[in-house]
Amino acid sequence: MAFQKGTLILADYTAKVKDTNEVFETTREADAKSGNVFDANVKYQPRLVSVGEAWVLKGLDDALLAASAGDKLTVEVPPEKGFGTRDPAKVRMIPLRKLGDDAEKVSVGDAIELDDRTGIIRFIGSGRVQVDFNHRFAGKTILYDVNVLKSLDTDQDKIMGLLRRRFPLDDSKLKFEIKGTQLDIAIPDEVLMMEGIQVVKRAIANEVFKFVSTLDKINFVESYTKAKPQEKPAEKKAEAAPAQPKAA
Structure with a gap:
């Protein structure tokens, strides 16, 4: 089917x-x-x-x-x-100097960022460079x-699949619990400091709400474990210095 x-x-x-x-x-x-x-x-x-x-x-x-x-x-x-x-209008010839400090570094086939677009260099010569902004x-x-x-x-499989999509970790590190209409998701230690984590959490919440219609609340749980103090190596007891003879 x-x-x-x-x-x-x-x-x-x-x-x-x-x-x-x-x-x-x-x-x-x-x-x-x-x-x-x-x-x-x-x-x-x-x-x-x-x-x-x-x-x-x-x-x-x-x-x-x-x-x-x-x-x-x-x-x-x-x-x-x-x-x-392919759109021929997306192929532009520009002065090489427009690349600034990169002008001496680029070569044919390189991908560059220009005017907030990604382009591929197709030709360099006579102080000009041809940039192709078509997709590769x-x-x-x-x-x-x-x-x-x-x-x-199942709801369990859907949630696990959506978490795995955003957090490419072993399944054993992706933990969650459904409590009626509430979902608790444990944030793995490996992604606590990940750049853009708040955006990722919002994306996960939106996707879970879309595909698991029975839920109406999602909690992201962050856990921190206190580091164990390191044991200091046993210090040798200072030996008593021998008594000096008193001056006569």
């Missing part, structure tokens, strides 16, 4: 550029290594997707809407349902190899 829009599912997948076979996104550690895109700081795990709600590219989203748990899919996503077609994969057909693992149907 096909998924309904808004169903939370877990999917394993690897995405490649069709004409070059370049791996640019994967949830699988083995594929990341074989595709030379492995990042030791990334936790490779199945992707949580709310089907039909633009959490992934439209071409993949459409395929997931027609899929069921356990399906294995090969999905071909054309540019118009992927990263868009604009005009490319994308191939997805997808394993649809399961849908998350």
Whole structure:
């Protein structure tokens, strides 16, 4: 039976550029290594997707809407349902000096930030630089190899999936408790000082309220453990100095 829009599912997948076979996104550690895109700081795990709600590219989203748990899919996503077609108007030639201190450092193929946009340098010469503000994969057909693992149907599974999406930690460190219409979420020690933690907490709350309709209150619990005092090494007792003979 096909998924309904808004169903939370877990999917394993690897995405490649069709004409070059370049791996640019994967949830699988083995594929990341074989595709030379492995990042030791990334936790490779199945992707949580709310089907039909633009959490992934439209071409993949459409395929997931027609899929069921356990399906294995090969999905071909054309540019118009992927990263868009190439727009020549997004390619600009600018004076090299506009890059300021970076003008002597950049080379063809580098990604740069300019006017609050990310662009790729395509050409440098005669004091000018050509910057392409199209998405890196604009005009490319994308191939997805997808394993649809399961849908998350219970409140417990939905909450765990949403926490795992925001906190890429081992499940053993993601703790929560449902008390009637209230949810208590323990903030893991590893993310207490994470930049933007307040924004992340708000995002988690909004998502949990959306997918678990029985809840009306969420508490985030932060715990701090008192550090144990370190034992000082035993000090040697000072030996009594020998008595000096009194002067006659």
